[in-house]
Amino acid sequence: MGKVIITGGAGFIGSAVIRELTRDHEIFVIDDLSFGNRQFISEVPDDHFFQLDIRDRSSILKKINDVQPDWVIHLAAIHFIPFCNENPYMSSDINISGTINVLDATQACGSVKRLFFASTAAVYPIYDEAVTEEHPVGPLDIYGLSKLTGEHLCKMFHLESGIDTVICRFFNAFGPNETNPHLIPEIQAQINNGKRSIQLGNLEPKRDFIHTYDMARAVRLLMMSDMKGLDTFNLGRGIEYSVREIVQAFERQLGEKVEIEIDPKRVRKTDRMHLLADVSKLKSITGWEPEWGIDEGIKTLIQ
Numbered sequence: 001m002g003k004v005i006i007t008g009g010a011g012f013i014g015s016a017v018i019r020e021l022t023r024d025h026e027i028f029v030i031d032d033l034s035f036g037n038r039q040f041i042s043e044v045p046d047d048h049f050f051q052l053d054i055r056d057r058s059s060i061l062k063k064i065n066d067v068q069p070d071w072v073i074h075l076a077a078i079h080f081i082p083f084c085n086e087n088p089y090m091s092s093d094i095n096i097s098g099t100i101n102v103l104d105a106t107q108a109c110g111s112v113k114r115l116f117f118a119s120t121a122a123v124y125p126i127y128d129e130a131v132t133e134e135h136p137v138g139p140l141d142i143y144g145l146s147k148l149t150g151e152h153l154c155k156m157f158h159l160e161s162g163i164d165t166v167i168c169r170f171f172n173a174f175g176p177n178e179t180n181p182h183l184i185p186e187i188q189a190q191i192n193n194g195k196r197s198i199q200l201g202n203l204e205p206k207r208d209f210i211h212t213y214d215m216a217r218a219v220r221l222l223m224m225s226d227m228k229g230l231d232t233f234n235l236g237r238g239i240e241y242s243v244r245e246i247v248q249a250f251e252r253q254l255g256e257k258v259e260i261e262i263d264p265k266r267v268r269k270t271d272r273m274h275l276l277a278d279v280s281k282l283k284s285i286t287g288w289e290p291e292w293g294i295d296e297g298i299k300t301l302i303q
């Protein structure tokens with residue numbers, strides 16, 4: 001049973017990855033619980049959970065060396081874009097300096113066979129078609145820029161260490177244990193408050209929503225694949241939905257009409273109209289196929 005360190009493991013996607021890997025791996029978690037929740041990962045015993053800030057270089061070097069993991073899955077980051085925009089220094093420090101510490105510790109400990117880095121679709125500029133990994137990058141915000149820097153740091157890490165490195169660009173996640181007020185939890189919260197007239201911003205932009213359980217299976221398959229060297233993969237569902245279509249999915253599951261009111265405070269002046277992943281590379285390398293549709297996912301959230 002291999003040892004795996006997951007940074008940010010107490011978060012939204014981390015908790016799904018742990019649920020996926022825990023049956024056949026020994027899991028250790030580094031998380032400062034700034035956004036994550038210890039209760040999401042009650043299956044991780046206290047002596048495998050380290051409440052540490054990835055900016056604390058000496059502690060990160062020591063802890064990863066103590067554990068001697070086979071894999072490091074680096075998810076810890078600040079990623080809610082409005083929060084990053086309001087706190088540009090802090091979020092860049094965590095996403096860049098923190099990543100340097102995790103990579104240095106991963107190289108120094110001498111045991112790691114594969115590193116996984118959670119990047120984002122926010123490294124791409126605006127495209128109206130599905131994006132492949134070959135589309136030129138060009139982030140539009142500080143968050144995307146910090147993650148693109150993380151990708152470059154991973155390339156340097158791989159060149160220096162020779163350790164197999166997976167860079168995975170996550171598209172819009174949805175599922176249980178959401179930690180940030182993204183679109184789907186926002187609709188869910190308003191509906192759970194009994195509202196059937198909900199307040200939203202822009203309704204037409206489309207996003208590629210992927211369930212965290214499907215993401216977690218893809219992470220497993222990428223970590224177990226026989227890829228060598230460094231490679232970059234998109235991870236989305238490959239289908240895009242507008243905000244209005246997401247509300248319609250809630251209506252189908254509730255069996256009730258939900259009115260939408262436009263809240264001017266929520267309307268973004270500029271927004272991407274499309275953000276859609278081409279996931280053919282991931283599918284061809286791993287055989288992965290998504291299992292969760294938007295309706296099944298929303299059904300379990302409402303339950």
Ligand SMILES: NC(=O)c1ccc[n+]([C@@H]2O[C@H](COP(=O)([O-])OP(=O)(O)OC[C@H]3O[C@@H](n4cnc5c(N)ncnc54)[C@H](O)[C@@H]3O)[C@@H](O)[C@H]2O)c1
Nearest residue numbers: 008010011012013032034035036053054076077079170173
């Ligand atoms: N949720 C999405 O739609 C999405 C999309 C693209 C990329 N990502 C990336 O996936 C990863 C996981 O995102 P998530 O949605 O689970 O977010 P999340 O906020 O739920 O998880 C991040 C975890 O990192 C921890 N963390 C934050 N700062 C830390 C620090 N300084 N030291 C240690 N731990 C720290 C938080 O407590 C949290 O548990 C992130 O790298 C994020 O950038 C997420």
